[in-house]
Amino acid sequence: xxxxxxxxxxxxxxxxxxxxxxxxxxxxxxxxxxxxxxxxxxxxxxxxxxxxxxxxxxxxxxxxxxxxxxxxxxxxxxxxxxxxxxxxxxxxxxxxxxxxxxxxxxxxxxxxxxxxxxxxxxxxxxxxxxxxxxxxxxxxxxxxxxxxxxxxxxxxxxxxxxxxxxxxxxxxxxxxxxxxxxxxxxxxxxxxxxxxxxxxxxxxxxxxxxxxxxxxxxxxxxxxxxxxxxxxxxxxxxxxxxxxxxxxxxxxxxxxxxxxxxxxxxxxxxxxxxxxxxxxxxxxxxxxxxxxxxxxxxxxxxxxxxxxxxxxxxxxxxxxxxxxxxxxxxxxxxxxxxxxxxxxxxxxxxxxxxxxxxxxxxxxxxxxxxxxxxxxxxxxxxxxxxxxxxxxxxxxxxxxxxxxxxxxxxxxxxxxxxxxxxxxxxxxxxxxxxxxxxxxxxxxxxxxxxxxxxxxxxxx
Numbered sequence: 473x474x475x476x477x478x479x480x481x482x483x484x485x486x487x488x489x490x491x492x493x494x495x496x497x498x499x500x501x502x503x504x505x506x507x508x509x510x511x512x513x514x515x516x517x518x519x520x521x522x523x524x525x526x527x528x529x530x531x532x533x534x535x536x537x538x539x540x541x542x543x544x545x546x547x548x549x550x551x552x553x554x555x556x557x558x559x560x561x562x563x564x565x566x567x568x569x570x571x572x573x574x575x576x577x578x579x580x581x582x583x584x585x586x587x588x589x590x591x592x593x594x595x596x597x598x599x600x601x602x603x604x605x606x607x608x609x610x611x612x613x614x615x616x617x618x619x620x621x622x623x624x625x626x627x628x629x630x631x632x633x634x635x636x637x638x639x640x641x642x643x644x645x646x647x648x649x650x651x652x653x654x655x656x657x658x659x660x661x662x663x664x665x666x667x668x669x670x671x672x673x674x675x676x677x678x679x680x681x682x683x684x685x686x687x688x689x690x691x692x693x694x695x696x697x698x699x700x701x702x703x704x705x706x707x708x709x710x711x712x713x714x715x716x717x718x719x720x721x722x723x724x725x726x727x728x729x730x731x732x733x734x735x736x737x738x739x740x741x742x743x744x745x746x747x748x749x750x751x752x753x754x755x756x757x758x759x760x761x762x763x764x765x766x767x768x769x770x771x772x773x774x775x776x777x778x779x780x781x782x783x784x785x786x787x788x789x790x791x792x793x794x795x796x797x798x799x800x801x802x803x804x805x806x807x808x809x810x811x812x813x814x815x816x817x818x819x820x821x822x823x824x825x826x827x828x829x830x831x832x833x834x835x836x837x838x839x840x841x842x843x844x845x846x847x848x849x850x851x852x853x854x855x856x857x858x859x860x861x862x863x864x865x866x867x868x869x870x871x872x873x874x875x876x877x878x879x880x881x882x883x884x885x886x887x888x889x890x891x892x893x894x895x896x897x898x899x900x901x902x903x904x905x906x907x908x909x910x911x912x913x914x915x916x917x918x919x920x921x922x923x924x925x926x927x928x929x930x931x932x
Contacts, residue, residue, distance in 0.1 A: 474648055475805060476680055477673065477798035480763045481693045482628055484548035485556070486753035487866040489765040490603050490811055490919075491526060491533030494624025496551070499542025501630065502607040502620045503572045509618060512571060516582055516612040518543065520590045523604040524597035525813035526624065528920040532713060532864030534756060536590050539605075545574030548628065553758050600633065601625055602813035602918065626811030626819065627763040648676035653806050655844050655899035658799060662840035669843050670792035670834050673799050690794045691787060693760055697749070697772035700759045704748025711754045713865040719755075721748035738781050742882065743875035746773035750871040763801045763810045766817070766859075766866050767824035769874035771797060774828040774881050778835055789835040797831035800847045803899065808907035812859035813919040815910025821870075821877045822854030822906060826899075828881035833888050841893025848899040849884035855902070856909055858917035860924030869925060 484493035499520070506512040520539050522530050530536060537560045541551055544559065563569055569584035598604030601623040609617045621633035650665065650672050652658040661672055677686045705725045711717045721744050728737055728744065749769035753759045762771040775793055779785045801810070804823040809815045829850035833843045854877065862868045916923025 474646060474651070474679065475802045477677060477686075477795060478689060478693075479629070480627065480761070480798050480801040480805070481690075481794065482549065482761050483693070483696050483758065484628055484761055484765065485551060485553055485758055486534075486756045486765055486768075488533040489628040489761045489763075489768075490624045490626050490813060491530060491535045492538045493548045493628035493761065493765065494603065494626075494630050495522070495526065495530075495535045495605060496538040496542035496546065496548050497628065497630045498605050498620075498622035498624065499539045499607070500545065500547055501622065501632065502609075502618075503543050503545065505620060506609055506618055507572060511609060511617040512580055514611045515571065515580070515609045515617060517610045517614075518569070518571070518582060518584060518589065519608045519610075521606045521608075522590075522592045523606070524602040525919045526603045526605060527593040527596065528922070529861075529864030530592045532861075532921070533866065536586060536592070539590060540569065540586065543572075544570050545572040553756065556756070598623070601631070601811075602915075603811065626809060626814065627761050627805070629805075646679055648679045650676055655803055655847075655903075658803070659840055659844055668792075668796075668834065669799050669830070669840050670795035673795040677795075687791050690791045693794065694775065694790050696758065697760050697762070697775065700749045700752045700757065700768070701745050701772050701776060703757060704750075704752040705744070707752070707755070711751065711865075711867055712756070713754075713863060713867065715863050715865060715867060717754070717865075717867045717871075719751045721751055738777065739879050739882070741780065742773050742777045742878050745776045746770055746874040746878040747871050749773070750866070750874045754865065754867045754871060763805070763823055763827065764812070764820045766812060766870055767820040767874060767877070769871075770821065770824040770878045770881060771828045771831070773874070773878035774832050777878075777882060778832060782836065785835070793831035793835045796834035796843055797827040800827045800830040800843075800899075803903055804851075804906075807900070808903050809910060815906060816857055816913050816918050817859040817873070818851070818854050818857040818906050819910060820859070821873050822851050822857055825854055825877040825881045825884070826850035828878065829884035829888070832882060832885035836885060836889055838885070838889050839893055842888045842891070844899050845891060845893050845895050846885040846888035848895065848897060848902050849887060850881050851899070851902045851906060852897060853880060853884075855906055856913075858913065858924050859919040860917050860926040861919070861921065862925050862929050864921040864926070868929075
């Protein structure tokens with residue numbers, strides 16, 4: 473499986489990459505299959521079933537809304553965030569769905585009652601992954617036309633199940649110039665080529681696009697990240713979902729600006745940058761999976777730290793940061809998981825912290841060994857982190873947790889740069905430990921809202 477930096481960093485909407493972005497993509501994939509297989513015109517009804525973590529916390533994560541938008545032809549990267557709620561309200565009130573209306577530019581209306589045709593099974597799961605979905609289309613006589621089973625495996629990635637029950641990701645199977653599956657292989661390649669981690673990644677991205685296109689694309693990704701920071705630092709009010717969580721980033725930023733001694737407040741700004749993004753995510757705004765929505769604030773916050781507080785920081789550094797961070801992220805995706813429903817929050821916030829630490833070490837002049845060391849420190853001190861958000865919402869503890877992890881990533885990078893890259897625990901061993909820990913972790917602590925803070929804090 474050949475992964476690109478643009479697979480890990482993709483533009484979507486909040487509040488969750490696995491519960492919002494993934495279901496929207498799956499619904500769009502299914503609707504397009506109906507069209508491609510010539511079944512769209514005959515389709516009179518669609519039934520959607522969400523299982524496992526999607527069923528348990530889907531309402532809090534906006535999964536039903538995402539499914540409806542996807543069936544109507546919307547994609548996460550292009551959907552009009554401001555108009556999305558009104559479109560979903562139209563479907564709910566009219567009980568009519570327009571299959572692929574946005575995608576095709578014309579409507580294929582069907583009757584659809586979200587209360588009965590979109591079912592969330594809170595305690596039933598599908599075999600391949602905790603985030604399972606089944607879509608069924610039938611004709612006017614109730615005869616089945618098409619069934620599709622999909623899994624949202626974290627970071628917006630969607631796996632479609634084959635007829636034999638095997639779940640496979642449809643990806644480009646070509647090999648990049650310098651393929652690697654482990655941190656050890658990545659370091660061996662940097663030694664053999666004399667390239668930095670980011671330079672090696674830039675060569676690999678040439679499998680899909682030219683160097684200038686890679687740079688422009690990553691700067692576009694950064695532009696979306698930067699905008700989510702700025703929006704989060706300006707918006708106030710109450711986040712949706714019933715907990716009545718107050719947005720704090722904007723008010724805290726105003727107070728911080730009024731104080732003196734800016735350099736003394738570096739880490740406070742980093743915390744606010746991360747919280748600003750995740751408040752935007754919780755509000756259903758546009759963010760970048762980095763590598764997931766639940767952890768979307770960490771990499772933008774550390775990048776802002778680099779640009780605001782590191783002398784000589786520039787756009788080339790942003791590109792190198794994101795390339796090095798994506799190399800680290802690929803190791804998690806390849807060898808463990810970035811899904812909170814599969815391994816807990818260590819797979820989301822933990823992997824993002826590791827990626828940010830590696831990216832910062834790269835642009836601060838670290839050797840490949842120091843980059844690997846920084847990434848290892850970042851994940852090592854997030855091992856065992858549970859995913860138990862209150863009310864199934866990506867708010868408590870998720871928003872503050874992004875701020876804490878962003879600071880931790882900076883500490884990890886600085887600590888690694890004080891050494892020479894030699895250390896006892898390799899990044900590969902830490903990732904393997906994360907995977908094992910996730911397997912041992914009770915399902916209560918893997919995005920089901922059945923344990924931890926989710927049950928010990930009374931919802932208000």
